[in-house]
Amino acid sequence: xxxxxxxxxxxxxxxxxxxxxxxxxxxxxxxxxxxxxxxxxxxxxxxxxxxxxxxxxxxxxxxxxxxxxxxxxxxxxxxxxxxxxxxxxxxxxxxxxxxxxxxxxxxxxxxxxxxxxxxxxxxxxxxxxxxxxxxxxxxxxxxxxxxxxxxxxxxxxxxxxxxxxxxxxxxxxxxx
Numbered sequence: 377x378x379x380x381x382x383x384x385x386x387x388x389x390x391x392x393x394x395x396x397x398x399x400x401x402x403x404x405x406x407x408x409x410x411x412x413x414x415x416x417x418x419x420x421x422x423x424x425x426x427x428x429x430x431x432x433x434x435x436x437x438x439x440x441x442x443x444x445x446x447x448x449x450x451x452x453x454x455x456x457x458x459x460x461x462x463x464x465x466x467x468x469x470x471x472x473x474x475x476x477x478x479x480x481x482x483x484x485x486x487x488x489x490x491x492x493x494x495x496x497x498x499x500x501x502x503x504x505x506x507x508x509x510x511x512x513x514x515x516x517x518x519x520x521x522x523x524x525x526x527x528x529x530x531x532x533x534x535x536x537x538x539x540x541x542x543x544x545x546x547x548x549x550x551x552x
Contacts, residue, residue: 381407381438381446386453391432394424401436401448409446411436416450 381387381403389401389409398412411434416427428434428450436448 380441383438383441386435386437388433388435391428391430391434394428394430396424399424399428401434403446407446409436409438409448411448411450415439415448415452418451
C-alpha cells in the first residue's frame with residue numbers, strides 16, 4: 377500500500393466520494409482517508425456538496441491514522457485567515473455562520489474577555505446608538521443569540537406559569 381501518513385502533516389488529495397457524513401479523499405501513495413463533515417469548514421455544514429465536489433483537489437491535515445483508517449481535516453489545513461472565511465462554493469448554499477474552533481476554551485456569557493482581542497461592539501455597554509448588523513465572529517454572535525433566547529424563554533415560562541396557576545383553581549372554593 378504505502379507508508380502511513382504522519383499525523384499533523386498537510387497533504388494534497390483528490391475527493392473521490394461524497395457521503396452524508398463527509399468525503400473520502402485519495403492521498404499520495406494509494407492511501408485514502410475520510411474528512412468528516414465537521415472537519416470541512418468552521419461554519420455549520422448541512423450538505424457536503426455545498427463545499428466539495430468529486431474530483432476536486434484539496435489540502436488536508438492528517439488528524440489520526442489508526443488500523444488503516446486515516447482521519448483528515450480540511451479546515452485545519454487552511455491558514456488562519458482563510459480558515460475563518462472558507463465559504464461554500466455555491467452561492468445558493470447556506471451562509472457561513474462563523475464560529476470558534478472546537479479547541480477554543482469555553483467562556484460563559486458575561487465572563488472575562490480576552491485582553492485586546494474584543495472589538496468595541498463586543499464590550500458590554502459599548503453598543504452604538506443605532507444597532508448595526510454585527511458580522512459573525514463566533515463567541516459574540518452566539519452570546520447575543522443566547523441572551524435573547526434566555527430572555528424570551530424566561531418571559532414565556534412566566535406567562536405559562538400564570539396561565540397554569542389560573543386553571544388550577546387558585547381562588548376560593550365553594551362549600552357544598
